[in-house]
Amino acid sequence: MYQSMRAAEDQLKRPRPRRSPGDLVALIGMPNAGKTSVFNALTHSNYQTVNYPGSTVDYSVGSMTLGERKLRVMDVPGITSLTPQSQDENVAIQALFGESPHGLPALYICVADATQLDRHLYLARRLIDSGFNVAIVVTMGDILRHRKGMVFDHGKLGDEIGCPVIPMDGRTGEGSDALKEAIGAVIDKGHSGSAEVPSRPSPDEISAQYVRLRELTSRAIGPLPGAKAPKDGLALSGIDGLTAALDRWFLHPVLGLVLFMLIMAALFTSIFWLAQPVMDMVDRLFSAASTGLIEAFPGNWVVRLLADGVILGTGAVAVFLPQIIILFMILGFLEDSGYLARGAMIVDRSMRSVGLSGRSFVPILSGFACAIPAMMASRAIPSRRERLMTILILPLMLCSARLPVYGLLVAFLTPPGKPWVGGLTLTALYVFSATTGLVGGSIVGGLMGLKQRRATLLLELPALRRPKMKVVLITTMHRTKAYIQKAGTAILVIAVVLWALTNLPVSDGAAAERITNSYAAKLGQWMEPVMEPIGLDWRVGVALICAFAAREVFVSALALMLMVSSGDTLREPLLLAMREATRADGTKLFTVATCAGIIIYFVFALQCMATLAVCRKETGSWRIPVFQLVVYNLLGYGLAVVTVHGLRFLGVA
Amino acid sequence: MSDKSKMTLLDLKRGEWGTIVGVEGEENLCLRLLEMGFTPGESIRYVARALFDDPVAVNLRGTLFALRKGEAECIKVCARQKIN
Numbered sequence: 001m002y003q004s005m006r007a008a009e010d011q012l013k014r015p016r017p018r019r020s021p022g023d024l025v026a027l028i029g030m031p032n033a034g035k036t037s038v039f040n041a042l043t044h045s046n047y048q049t050v051n052y053p054g055s056t057v058d059y060s061v062g063s064m065t066l067g068e069r070k071l072r073v074m075d076v077p078g079i080t081s082l083t084p085q086s087q088d089e090n091v092a093i094q095a096l097f098g099e100s101p102h103g104l105p106a107l108y109i110c111v112a113d114a115t116q117l118d119r120h121l122y123l124a125r126r127l128i129d130s131g132f133n134v135a136i137v138v139t140m141g142d143i144l145r146h147r148k149g150m151v152f153d154h155g156k157l158g159d160e161i162g163c164p165v166i167p168m169d170g171r172t173g174e175g176s177d178a179l180k181e182a183i184g185a186v187i188d189k190g191h192s193g194s195a196e197v198p199s200r201p202s203p204d205e206i207s208a209q210y211v212r213l214r215e216l217t218s219r220a221i222g223p224l225p226g227a228k229a230p231k232d233g234l235a236l237s238g239i240d241g242l243t244a245a246l247d248r249w250f251l252h253p254v255l256g257l258v259l260f261m262l263i264m265a266a267l268f269t270s271i272f273w274l275a276q277p278v279m280d281m282v283d284r285l286f287s288a289a290s291t292g293l294i295e296a297f298p299g300n301w302v303v304r305l306l307a308d309g310v311i312l313g314t315g316a317v318a319v320f321l322p323q324i325i326i327l328f329m330i331l332g333f334l335e336d337s338g339y340l341a342r343g344a345m346i347v348d349r350s351m352r353s354v355g356l357s358g359r360s361f362v363p364i365l366s367g368f369a370c371a372i373p374a375m376m377a378s379r380a381i382p383s384r385r386e387r388l389m390t391i392l393i394l395p396l397m398l399c400s401a402r403l404p405v406y407g408l409l410v411a412f413l414t415p416p417g418k419p420w421v422g423g424l425t426l427t428a429l430y431v432f433s434a435t436t437g438l439v440g441g442s443i444v445g446g447l448m449g450l451k452q453r454r455a456t457l458l459l460e461l462p463a464l465r466r467p468k469m470k471v472v473l474i475t476t477m478h479r480t481k482a483y484i485q486k487a488g489t490a491i492l493v494i495a496v497v498l499w500a501l502t503n504l505p506v507s508d509g510a511a512a513e514r515i516t517n518s519y520a521a522k523l524g525q526w527m528e529p530v531m532e533p534i535g536l537d538w539r540v541g542v543a544l545i546c547a548f549a550a551r552e553v554f555v556s557a558l559a560l561m562l563m564v565s566s567g568d569t570l571r572e573p574l575l576l577a578m579r580e581a582t583r584a585d586g587t588k589l590f591t592v593a594t595c596a597g598i599i600i601y602f603v604f605a606l607q608c609m610a611t612l613a614v615c616r617k618e619t620g621s622w623r624i625p626v627f628q629l630v631v632y633n634l635l636g637y638g639l640a641v642v643t644v645h646g647l648r649f650l651g652v653a
Numbered sequence: 654m655s656d657k658s659k660m661t662l663l664d665l666k667r668g669e670w671g672t673i674v675g676v677e678g679e680e681n682l683c684l685r686l687l688e689m690g691f692t693p694g695e696s697i698r699y700v701a702r703a704l705f706d707d708p709v710a711v712n713l714r715g716t717l718f719a720l721r722k723g724e725a726e727c728i729k730v731c732a733r734q735k736i737n
Contacts (some may be wrong), residue, residue: 080685080688081684081685081688083684083688085681085684085685113716115715116714116715117715118714119689119715122688200684201688203683206684206688207687210690210692210695211692234696237670237695237697237712237713237714237715238712238715239712239716239717244700247700247710247717248701251700251701251702251710252701253701253702253703256701256703257703257704341719342719345703345708345710346703348707348708349703349704349705349707349708358719456685456724457708457719457721457724458686458689458718458719458724459708459718459719460716460717460718460719461718461719462716462717463716
């Protein structure tokens with residue numbers, strides 16, 4: 001077998017590199033090479049994703065078995081070059097060269113796409129030339145064969161480049177046994193004694209390197225047996241026919257935009273309409289568990305903590321899972337098919353006007369479901385400034401937790417018999433949130449020095465292909481798991497704290513009575529002067545405090561404060577109570593002006609504590625989350641005051 | 654050194670192949686473009702454009718890239734010389 005004898009000899013002659021624990025294999029490759037699929041196939045998707053200490057770059061470390069031996073496999077974000085040009089690239093490259101808690105890899109597995117082999121062998125070549133121990137995995141052989149009518153000879157390529165080359169289909173896992181065998185053969189070979197991190201190459205070196213790589217690949221890749229090589233010398237340059245044909249539509253300046261909007265509309269519709277029944281079911285399930293428990297042990301406050309605090313708190317996390325899973329699945333489909341990068345190209349120009357790029361588009365879009373997965377998705381943005389800018393803007397997007405609040409207030413404002421007014425108002429709110437969020441965020445980002453001076457796009461548009469369900473499901477599962485880990489704990493803790501605020505000191509009365517005697521009520525009464533300028537009273541204040549657990553809690557808290565007995569149909573009695581509620585001086589509490597004020601407050605305010613916790617983790621400091629909490633709440637409040645008084649000035653009560 | 658009169662990628666007709674003669678512009682951007690494979694002598698094709706010609710999609714070394722106008726303008730090209 002390939003070099004196995006030499007590997008054994010080397011092991012005897014030379015001690016392993018000092019810093020290498022000897023059992024670490026690192027995957028390296030350009031973005032879209034299929035690195036993650038290879039990683040999943042090797043580790044059977046059994047891995048943990050960890051933050052690199054002190055940064056937001058995450059890398060995954062999983063384990064694989066090689067006969068008796070256990071090896072660790074490390075996956076870092078795809079890189080184009082070994083010369084870092086940003087903080088994050090620097091971190092990823094440092095991790096590859098041993099500056100991580102996992103040590104120096106004993107072997108680098110370079111993942112290369114067969115349809116663009118010279119480009120993808122560039123990194124492998126640089127590592128081999130610098131004396132590192134390398135194996136090469138070539139993916140997308142199927143696209144090369146079926147769509148371009150060519151095959152590559154991996155034995156020939158291996159002989160030419162001087163390391164094992166294994167063809168593999170990362171998406172089906174085909175070829176992973178051969179890869180494992182090859183890893184076993186060379187893992188102990190060790191790097192050459194003089195192995196050093198490659199230095200910044202000169203333009204001439206790069207050109208010369210690519211000329212050699214092109215010669216090498218044109219010897220290893222040839223037409224299918226029986227087929228004739230095209231005479232124009234462009235066989236390796238062109239793209240496959242199917243991608244080219246589809247892109248005539250997808251990348252058309254006008255049609256492409258129309259198709260893009262249709263796809264986004266479909267995405268949105270499914271997030272909301274597909275998820276709704278499941279969300280209702282989850283909601284009912286947790287409410288039933290909570291009330292059931294209280295009824296079984298009446299008057300026990302520990303049970304109440306469990307039922308109202310813990311169970312309902314868990315429910316608050318679980319209720320958004322259907323939406324988030326659907327979002328992740330559809331994004332997974334679009335990503336795996338290769339469309340997502342095209343969408344990024346289409347919106348790049350408009351995103352640039354607010355200091356972002358097409359790459360921020362997916363996170364911003366996800367922000368309409370929930371800011372938390374959106375912040376997690378923003379990791380895919382390579383530029384740190386742009387990522388921070390995106391995270392800064394995300395809480396201003398109209399997330400689904402705001403919907404129940406708007407739903408209630410818009411229903412209150414909608415005149416009877418004119419349901420279209422409500423629909424129109426909600427649509428206007430979406431447009432308003434998106435515009436003010438992007439424009440306002442860009443101004444704030446500019447003030448914070450986060451705006452890009454010179455931004456680059458340089459985005460690869462991968463070949464279009466039919467997405468594989470298995471791949472989509474695995475990514476969805478991993479992303480959902482990460483969401484639960486991140487948001488779950490935070491939401492649960494906050495739910496319990498708020499339960500304590502709204503239920504202590506201990507008293508045995510009904511729910512509405514408990515809340516009016518609670519610490520939260522005292523806090524609410526204390527903030528009455530703050531509520532006064534927006535024409536509201538302490539009861540709405542308490543509901544607003546409760547909204548800090550999760551925005552939608554505002555609705556149920558308001559019901560409690562207005563003494564609406566909760567039942568299956570909360571909405572109608574609540575609307576009625578809202579129409580009748582008066583302030584201390586006898587004037588109506590909820591008017592067009594005050595409702596508009598609350599809506600405006602919710603548009604800007606960052607209430608979701610779980611978002612803050614995730615933001616702290618994703619940005620690596622408290623700077624941005626604290627800024628968001630203070631500025632967005634003050635902004636929301638200030639604009640609410642302006643709205644209420646402006647409307648009153650115009651004669652709208 | 655930088656010659657404004659040189660033909661850039663954007664001067665190619667859409668669908669037409671050209672040959673890269675060089676990459677000129679900000680140093681780090683040029684390094685990145687070169688490392689991505691935009692090296693002199695390589696064939697390149699202007700494939701598609703978004704509204705207002707920005708960004709553009711180009712075909713190079715078997716794949717497609719979306720480049721902003723400013724990035725595309727760094728890539729100097731000439732009409733493709735026929736190989737054999």
